[in-house]
Structures are given as structure tokens and as C-alpha cells.
Amino acid sequence: MLRGRVRVLSASSRAGFITALFLVAILVGSLLGVFAPAAAGVAGGLTDPLILVLVGCLFFTLRFERVSELRRAPRTVLLALGMNFLLVPVLAVALTALLPEEALRLGVLIYCLAPCTDWFLGFTRLAGGDTVIGGALIPVQMALQLTLYPVWLAVFSGYRVDAMLDTVSPTLLTWFVVPAAVGLGARLLLRLTAPTAWRNLAVAGGDRLVPFVIAAVIVGIFAGNVETILADLAAFGWVLLVVFLFFVATFLLGNAIARLCRLRHAEHAVLTMTTSARNAPLMLAVTAVALPDQPLVHAAIVLGMLIEFPHLTVLTHLLRRSASRVPSPGVRRLAEQE
Numbered sequence: 376m377l378r379g380r381v382r383v384l385s386a387s388s389r390a391g392f393i394t395a396l397f398l399v400a401i402l403v404g405s406l407l408g409v410f411a412p413a414a415a416g417v418a419g420g421l422t423d424p425l426i427l428v429l430v431g432c433l434f435f436t437l438r439f440e441r442v443s444e445l446r447r448a449p450r451t452v453l454l455a456l457g458m459n460f461l462l463v464p465v466l467a468v469a470l471t472a473l474l475p476e477e478a479l480r481l482g483v484l485i486y487c488l489a490p491c492t493d494w495f496l497g498f499t500r501l502a503g504g505d506t507v508i509g510g511a512l513i514p515v516q517m518a519l520q521l522t523l524y525p526v527w528l529a530v531f532s533g534y535r536v537d538a539m540l541d542t543v544s545p546t547l548l549t550w551f552v553v554p555a556a557v558g559l560g561a562r563l564l565l566r567l568t569a570p571t572a573w574r575n576l577a578v579a580g581g582d583r584l585v586p587f588v589i590a591a592v593i594v595g596i597f598a599g600n601v602e603t604i605l606a607d608l609a610a611f612g613w614v615l616l617v618v619f620l621f622f623v624a625t626f627l628l629g630n631a632i633a634r635l636c637r638l639r640h641a642e643h644a645v646l647t648m649t650t651s652a653r654n655a656p657l658m659l660a661v662t663a664v665a666l667p668d669q670p671l672v673h674a675a676i677v678l679g680m681l682i683e684f685p686h687l688t689v690l691t692h693l694l695r696r697s698a699s700r701v702p703s704p705g706v707r708r709l710a711e712q713e
Contacts, residue, residue, distance in 0.1 A: 393586045393684055394680075394681055394684045394685060396586055396587070396590050397586075397589070397590060397593060397677065397680055397681055398681065399590070400589075400590035400591070400593035400594045400597070401593060401597055401677065403594050403597075403598075404418065404593060404594040404595065404596065404597025404598040404601065405597050405598075405601045405604075405605070407594070407597075407598040407601075408597060408598045408599065408600070408601030408602065409601060409602075409605075414598070415598035415599060415601075416599075418594050418595045418598040418599070419595050419596075419598050419599030420595075421591070421595055422592055422595035422596060422599070422663065423664075425588060425591050425592050425595065426592060426660045426663055426664060427553075427554045428554075428588055429585070429588045429589065429592060429656060429660050430554040430555060430558070430657070430660050431554040431555070431557050431558040431561075432558065432581050432584055432585050432588060433492070433558065433585065433656060433657055433660075434554070434555040434557075434558030434559050434562075435558035435559070435561055435562050435578070435581045436558075436578050436581040436582050436585070437492070437513065437514060437517065437558075437559070437562075448505065448508050448642065450636065451505070451508055451638065451642045451645065451646060452508060452511075452512065454632060454636065454638075454646055455508075455512055455645070455646055455649050455650065456512075456515070456516070456519075458625075458628070458629065458632065458646070458650045459490040459516065459649065459650055460519060460523070462628065463487065463488070463490075463625065463650060464487075464488055464527075466487075466621065466624055466625065466628070467483070467484055467487035467488060467621060468484065468531075470483075470487075470617050470620055470621050470624070471483045471484050471487075471617060473613065473616075473617055474610070474613050474614065474617055475610050475613060476607070476610055476671065478669055478671035478672050478675070479610055479611075479613070479614055479671055479672075479675050480531075481531055481532055481669075481672050481675075482614070482662075482669075482671060482672035482673065482674065482675025482676050483614060483617055483618060483621075483675050483676075483679065484527070484531050485527070485528075485658050485662055485672070485675075485676060486618070486653055486655055486658060486675065486676045486679040487618075487621055487653060487679075488520070488523075488527055488658075489520040489524075489653055489654040489655075489657065489658045490512075490516045490520065490649055490650065490652070490653065490654060491648075491649065491652030491653055491654045492513045492514075492516055492517045492520075492654050492657065494652065494687075495509065495648045495649055495651070495652035495687070496509045496510055496513070496648075498648050498652065498687045498688075498690070498691050499644055499645050499648040499649070501691050501695070502644040502647070502648065502690065502691045502694035502695055502698075503640055503641060503644055503694065503695060503698045504640075504641050504642075504643075504644025504645035504647075504648060504694070505641040505642055505644070505645045506645070508642070508645050509645045509648070509649060512645075512649060516649070516654075517654075517657070520654060520657075520658075521657075521661075524658075524661060524665075528665065528666075562578075565577055585656060589655075589656050589659070589680075592659065592660070592663070593677055596663070596670065596673045596674070596677070597674070597677075599670070600670030600673070600674070603670045603671065604670060604671065604674050610671075611674065611675075611678060614675050614678050614679075615678060615681075615682060618678065618679045618682050618683075619682055619686075622651060622682065622683070622686045625650050625651050626647065626651060626690065628650075629643075629646055629647045629650050629651070630643075630647070632646070633646060633647070640694075640697065640698045643694070643697075644694045644698075647690060647694060648687070648690065651683075651686065651687060651690055652683065652687055653679060653683060655676055655677070655679055655680045655683070658676055659673065659676045659677065662676060
């Protein structure tokens with residue numbers, strides 16, 4: 376029990392640290408843009424190589440070995456994929472209609488449409504969820520969201536799908552195939568040459584590096600575009616409100632589906648986490664390349680991350696409390712016999 380509380384505290388502390396890190400990155404980037412234009416230019420120039428590093432790190436830490444476990448609980452897998460790629464897009468389109476500007480709507484949509492492929496698994500474990508199913512979902516959901524990204528962008532930005540595929544796909548190919556191949560190649564090389572303990576240490580190091588790379592990207596984005604962003608701060612207040620409403624709605628929807636389908640707690644927890652956490656790092660990297668002259672879109676994606684970590688921490692506590700009220704299988708069997 377004590378160990379479980381320590382783990383929850385650790386996850387909460389890490390989530391709080393990452394949120395604070397992103398806030399500091401926004402502040403530093405904004406101050407550079409306003410008071411140090413020369414330094415802001417340098418920071419902005421580093422954004423592109425940092426995106427390459429970010430994509431490489433994300434693919435280096437990706438785990439493919441659990442894909443075979445998708446057969447273990449097909450109902451939960453289908454529910455997760457159905458929510459993330461059918462119900463969540465409908466919900467996101469409805470909520471982003473509240474936003475006052477097209478660029479902000481597009482940024483929040485991009486943020487909401489991509490399910491998380493990394494940190495949600497840690498919160499799933501802490502909430503008592505099925506991490507085997509969660510881990511198996513990661514590569515499948517990453518492949519689906521990258522495949523659908525040009526289509527979503529075409530649908531929601533008003534371009535024809537074929538035109539968007541013609542313009543965006545070569546850029547994504549150039550910017551993501553290379554760093555992804557480097558990340559996956561390094562992982563394969565590590566697997567062939569290093570002991571298991573060293574491999575685990577290297578992957579854990581890559582996981583810890585990702586938030587700092589994201590923070591550096593945020594500094595570059597805000598340093599180069601702070602004047603545009605500061606021109607309408609009220610609009611970004613609407614972004615925070617819409618993202619908050621999105622998280623509340625996905626939580627309520629996930630709870631309703633879990634009760635309707637009578638999911639076990641472990642299945643309920645993984646469904647809740649995978650439909651609540653979003654893949655902002657990858658979407659920020661993809662969008663910064665695909666739409667390089669859209670600072671409002673980039674800023675909307677970043678702001679979503681600031682709410683996400685406190686939200687996931689609260690969900691962890693709610694799910695653990697819910698699990699503590701569920702009787703053990705032995706108690707349930709005894710009650711049924713009576």
C-alpha cells in the first residue's frame with residue numbers, strides 16, 4: 376500500500392515538474408522574443424534540428440514487442456481504437472467550434488485527434504490499468520495517427536485531400552522517416568549489442584530526455600512568434616477552456632462506455648488513460664514541419680499539454696479510489712454464492 380502511494384506521488388511529482396518545465400519554457404521563449412530579438416532568432420533557428428532530435432527520441436523509446444498482446448483482450452482494444460479514432464474526433468470538432476479563430480481551432484483539433492503513445496502508459500500502471508494492452512496499443516495508434524494526419528489536416532484546413540497529401544506527405548517523409556529510422560536503428564543496434572539492463576537504462580534515459588527536448592522546442596516557437604501570440608491573449612484563454620471541456624467529456628464518455636460494456640477495472644483504467652492522454656510532442660513536431668508559418672496552431676498544441684498532466688494525475692487518483700471500492704474476485708464469488 377505504501378509503495379503504491381509512493382508511486383502515485385512520484386508520478387504526480389513528475390507530472391508537476393513537466394508542467395512547470397513547459398510553463399518556464401513558454402516564459403523564457405516569450406521574454407527572449409520581446410527583450411532579446413537576436414537571441415530569439417538563434418532560438419528560433421534551433422527549432423528544426425530539435426524537432427529531428429524529438430522525433431528520433433520518440434521512436435527510440437517506442438516498444439513494438441507487445442503488439443502480439445493485442446489478441447489478449449480484443450474488446451478493450453476495439454473500444455480504445457473506436458473511441459480514439461471515431462468518437463473523439465466528433466467530440467473534438469464539436470468543442471472546437473467554440474474557439475474564435477480558425478488557427479486555434481486547427482491547433483486544438485490536431486492536439487485532440489492524436490492519442491498518446493508514451494507517458495499514458497505510466498499513468499495506466501499507477502491507476503491499476505492493464506499495461507500489457509496499453510503497451511500493445513502504442514505502435515498501432517502511432518501508425519494510425521501518422522497515416523491519418525494528412526487526411527485530418529486536409530479535412531479541417533479546407534484543402535483538398537489529394538492536394539494536402541501531395542504537399543505535406545513529402546515533407547513528413549523527409550522530416551520523419553530519417554529521424555525515425557535513426558531512432559529505430561539505434562534501438563535495434565542496442566538490442567543486438569547491449570545487455571538487457573543497459574537497454575532498459577538507455578530507453579529510460581530517452582524517456583527522461585523527451586520533456587526537455589519539448590521544452591527547448593517550445594522556447595524556439597514562442598521566441599520566434601511571441602508578438603503574434605500576445606496580440607490576442609483572450610483567445611488562448613478559450614483554448615484552455617476548450618481543452619479542459621474536452622478532457623471532462625472524454626472522461627465521462629469513457630466511464631459510460633466502461634459501465635455499459637461492464638469492463639473490469641484494469642480494462643476501464645487503460646481505456647480512460649488512452650482516451651484522455653494526447654500525443655502532443657509528436658503532433659507539435661509534425662505540425663511545426665507541415666505548417667511552419669502557423670504560430671497560433673503551434674501555441675494551441677503547447678497549451679493543451681499544460682492541462683493534460685494535472686488532468687492525468689487527477690484521473691490516477693480517481694481510478695485508484697474507484698478500484699479500492701471494488702471487491703476482490705474472491706469476495707464477489709462468495710457474495711454470488713450467498
